[in-house]
Amino acid sequence: MNTQANLGQPSPSAIEALYATGHWLFTQERVNDAQSVFRALIYVAPQDERGWLALGACHEAHGEHDIAYELYDMASTLGDAPRCAIARARILRGRGLEREARQTLDEVAQLAASQRDDELRALVAAERGRP
Numbered sequence: 001m002n003t004q005a006n007l008g009q010p011s012p013s014a015i016e017a018l019y020a021t022g023h024w025l026f027t028q029e030r031v032n033d034a035q036s037v038f039r040a041l042i043y044v045a046p047q048d049e050r051g052w053l054a055l056g057a058c059h060e061a062h063g064e065h066d067i068a069y070e071l072y073d074m075a076s077t078l079g080d081a082p083r084c085a086i087a088r089a090r091i092l093r094g095r096g097l098e099r100e101a102r103q104t105l106d107e108v109a110q111l112a113a114s115q116r117d118d119e120l121r122a123l124v125a126a127e128r129g130r131p
Contacts, residue, residue: 010044019050026054031061049081056087065091082108082120086127093130 010018022037035058041051052075056068072088075081085108092101105124112120 015041015045015048018044019048019054022051022054026058026061031058034058047079049075049079049083052081053083053087056084060091065094080111082111083123086123089127090130 018037018041022034022041025031025034025037035055038051038055038058041048042055045051052071056071059065059068059071069088069091072081072084072091075084076088085104089101089104089108092098092104105128108120109124111117112124
């Protein structure tokens with residue numbers, strides 16, 4: 001078995017373990033520890049939107065909305081990140097940028113419709129229903 005070939009790609013179970021660990025730490029209000037785990041996750045699996053979304057949520061928990069916005073935005077440059085786009089819309093709305101938030105949600109809604117993704121449609125609807 002060639003172990004060199006496996007060094008660059010983490011296994012799906014390793015990615016799941018990182019995410020689960022970070023999520024558990026976050027739910028235990030150990031946000032700083034969760035941040036470290038989610039940073040590792042986006043390092044080893046930058047295409048996995050969950051890492052970006054979770055790291056952004058950690059920064060939001062600390063009131064660091066600008067950093068969270070940048071993380072959500074970076075995720076979209078690396079691939080499909082519709083949930084990060086929804087999080088960006090939430091921050092835009094918090095900044096009073098309603099038009100930009102609506103436009104972002106409209107783009108995600110179009111993606112959800114084209115992919116026939118009911119879960120994503122529901123997330124957009126829920127975000128639109130927030131005050």
